[in-house]
Amino acid sequence: MKTKNMSCRYPIKQLAKASLLLAGVAMSTSVLAKTHSLLIAVDGLRGDGIENAHTPNLDNLISGNWANGYNTAFAHYAQTMKDAAPNSGPNHVGIMTGVTSNKSGVTGNNDVAGGNYAAYPHYLTLLEQANPSLNTAYLVTWSTDMQVANSADVKIDADDATNTQNAVDIINGTFTASNWQQGTNVDALFLFLDDVDGAGHACCFAASDNGYINEINDVDNQIGRILAAIKNRPNFDSEDWQIVLTSDHGGRGSSHGIHAADNYTIPFLVSSKTAKQGYLAGVPHNYDAAPTVLAHHGLAVPANMDGVVQGNLVRVVNDNGIKQDLKTYLPFDGNYLDASGNGLNAQVGGGTPNLQAGGKFGQYVKLNDDQEYLTLGKPTELDFGTDTNFTLMTWFRVSGDQAGDPVIVGNKNWASGANRGTLLLANEGNGDDFGINLASSGADRKDIDPIDYSFNGWWLLVATFDRNGVATMYAGSPTGELNIIAGDIANVGDINSELNWNIGQDGTGNYTYNLKADLDDFAVWRRALSLDEVRTIYNKGQGTELNTLLNNVQNRYLTQQSNIQVGQDLSLVITTEVNGETCGLEWDNNRFFNERNAKWDCTGNADPMTFTVTGITNDGNKLIADGYLVANGNKGAFEWDSSKHANERNAKFDENSSGDLISIWLLNDSNQTRIVTEASGQTCGLEWDASKLSNERNAKWDCTPNMDTFRIELL
Template sequence: MIRILLITLISFYWQCSFTQGSDRKLLFIGMDGCRWDALETAATPALDELQSHAITNIDGLTEYPTWSATGWSGMLTGVWHTKHGVTENSFTGANYAKYPDFISRIEAYQSDLNTYSVVHWSPINTNIVQSVDTEVNVSSDLAVKEEAVRILTDLDPDVLFVAFDDVDHAGHVHGFLPTASGYLDAIEITDGYISEILSALHNRPGYAHEDWLVIVSTDHGGISAGHGGGTLEERSIFTIFSHPDINGIRNSRTIRTSTGIFNEAQFQPGTFASPIDQSPFLFGENQDFTRELWVKAWVYSEDPAFISNKDWDRGYYKGFVISAQSGQYWKVNIGDGTDRLDIQGGFIEPGKWHHLAVSFDRDGWMTAYEDGAVVGFAPMEKIGTIDAGLPLVINQDGTTTYAIDFDGSYKDIRIWNAVIAENTLVRWANVPITPDHPNYHNLLANWKCSDGTGNQLKDSSVHANHCQVTGSVNWKTNQSDTFRIFDYSELPRITDNALTALGWMCVPVQSVWDLDGKNWLEACDQTFVNHYSVSSSMTIFPNPAGDDFTIDLSDFGDVKQMLIYDFTGRFIKRMMPDNNSGLSKIDISDLHKGLYLLKADNGENVKVVKVVKK
């Protein structure tokens, strides 16, 4: 109830501050292939200044595959590849007619707005952007900057989208690394271009009466070899939502750690284990299920299986497999004898524990997770029965004779007959399962792999379906290690950029659009504006204020209390007026510069006003 009230108040203030007597406008800047850790290493004064009045999310996520066409499509349309259809730079399968970009949606809602799109990588305009007043394709980032400055200086844009490409070019030449000097140089040059664009923005004759939101983001990250894969370095993005009335806020992922003493089961090459009762693991055509495990790699090449119930000789064969992949990566595959799905995961660092999980929603998506973060997903509607008559096997495929062996350790292998939600996976990944788990009744097996001796892996679930080991397990007793899980649940996805842009421009988002992102700022809510109004019965002066301001309560009755919140709805302080029926001086010397919400309550009515600390 409190959260709903605060959101409503925030929504009211964004509207009263920005839609009444002001002119909402949007500058959206895209930097192709820019890693956040490299951006922080580089000298970027323009972006640093933007962040001082911004919600900055340094650990956002895009999806696998991390191609530019996929990333820009998600950023501009607000939906994942499962809807916009683009999984490679050829744009094959694009469905922009059903899922258009946010500029086209703005044009459809209010066609008299002046919209511009200026890009270096021309496929953004020629393929993704469907409807824009002025489309400009140029051959260099310098030309992007010059055209953006010209538009801001000489014309009257309402929406200006610009996309730089040279950072991505530098990454392909020097590596997408915070230690690559050529990559850092490209970021610094781009920051210089952004500085000139922002100067042109601030020098507009009508800037004081315009209400600009500046968004900066990237379509993907990268590694030394490039991008396109599923490593966290390739999937990590950032978002900056900057406005003068926003106090600087930085959001980053939460790291959940668990350290303890345990027995480690290292499987020697050729060793495998299989549960005694195989019947619970026949999932047929319709049964949802989830597999998760901790794995630590030692030595392997090619694609040995971690856990499987299929003949891994062919990916389209019936069954599933979570396996290693050449180059120290991992992947998941499922097939029904005709069709197959594959998702490539990240880097399995030798000697380090990694948590891998895959949920299979048979009329939805196959979703892969690595150390708590979503790697990617793919629609499962074409996958039929996956039962091939082969057993479920740990450290081998279902035939138990696959030629490629894995030398590594396992811990806490869990199988569920349900789709386990992301927040539940993250919360429970590195802690023991108890009856408090929301899907406890769906747990088919939990082999902790901590027996310490013998040739069985004991199942700690209520089913006691133990695994028989064939071969040799090297039991390492009394081991100590830290198991890390990354919690991205409160951080943006690349699709949030489009929703935030639409919300800022007061475009009503329709449920039938079936968008995947969320708006990080409060959208226009005309029903709320109509219900509440800013009343002259409570006046603040001066506003903006310095260390204090005076509030006139003479026409508002006997005020019981006054509360101050920051613009995100976080409670800051409670105050009592020194004269609840007249003029009261309020001390705000302890507050940082920015926008605040003051709520006064007289027991019968509530009044809310905006206060700006300068």
């Protein structure tokens, strides 16, 4: 963790600006008079930090709605420099000078003072050299940054809160210093904020860590104050502002400096009146910040800079819906057929994979034997060559450690990661981690990892490949955090292999370690999905089935709009979401006097049942279906127990009865179904128990009455 120095420094310029103007010294006409810039670098902000925090101000900025006439080009997959470890020293210098470590000479936190700033000056120095009348400010929160030579009019080393206030005062014109009179009009402002890095070091650079996320929330509030100050300037409508934001590194655990995607992946945004709206094309880097600001001020970017001007090129937007370029979609609902309409079906490649009820959506495929896998063969639609973008997607669940480093889907011989092809992996990099491997040869091999995962919940995995930019790995946890890492793949050549695309095995089908996992809703696109599309599919962990987005199913789940008839027998399973886990209603194997306890299995399994409809009522707010629920296989009818404890009754299956009458309350949202019954004159709602034992929870009737929400899926 870096320490802060609270000192302030106000250097006197070699020549007073007023004297230059009075003497009639010509200013560079290329540095525009009414342009203003704010460059913010947030130390330790991962590429997925903004995604998982509450950041209304940054969200408004990214969406292009922070001010009239402004657009924002953004990347959550931008990269740090690669010729130095992802630490603060070299990357701070890179952000300020536009060059990487090979040129600046700064390789760590201890050699910042010795940087080659004469050959590669700070961007504020270049602005001052081009037009000495510009008013420039340099605000940092790490004392080492004061060792970076620059010609800013004001240099301040203080903490985040103080420098946020300094930035607001400078923008408002209320800041004063020995050579900065009150009312001075700022032209270029540089601000480094450090506290996010401190929160990461305190515990974890992770979307799941409250301390880290809360600090990002605080930074958003600080940036919101600064943006409000800019908009409140009396001449803001006639001014031409540019906002640039980036970071120096990501992190893993409580540290950084590791040469890996979770340390490299950072955000980059540029907002201005000339920027394009959308996601940045290519491979943005944090050292693009300096040339981007210089270009905004009308200054030619020095040819020796490694960074490039960002904001003018964005990715092409898909306006044709999720079906565009979808090549295969396997919902695993009773078969391995392609539901995209393209006929790209899967087949059993080995063993006896098992289709089971209680998946993330409908049924799922379970791979749990050393020889079990599926194959898509080698269709031309899945040849991506040297320049075709593509996406791999599935929902993934395991209940324990993987053996070795098995493949989720891939088409290469995994005997070596240097072999030609692509892999999405279940145990890559750090143990129980998701990752990507691709290569055309050993010379361009790329490993993009790791994202650590937990057990017993459904994870959304999406790997997008922009062949002119980055491969991005999205891993949505069961509890709502969307983890994102990325890596540069622009120089990867032909990735077509001569092997099959296999699910649960490498392209040979003979890799030592077979995948042992549950998979659902598998799909491949011949384009790179956008973050917005991934968000729609992930739906904060609740998920949206592709069949729903494709309008493939009208009555898959019971809702208020379902066409239910009295006398109808509905074959179904009942599931609920509990703390990010999918839990299915089941009967217990143990039987006492012809009765079995009802339980919720939170590995996602659910027993098939039949609901016989005896009555229908539509009160406008909901559709109420009355009837009897019976477990298939003669395992009993659903009942409430005659014993009551603290307003609660056990739920059970009785083999010697027709069951108790229950009412299913259906709304338009299939996930908001409630199940109730009348027990000895009381209304009781079906619930899951707060206690969990061996991945199971008791099913009960709460006669307070409270009730949980469920989803009923038709089989």
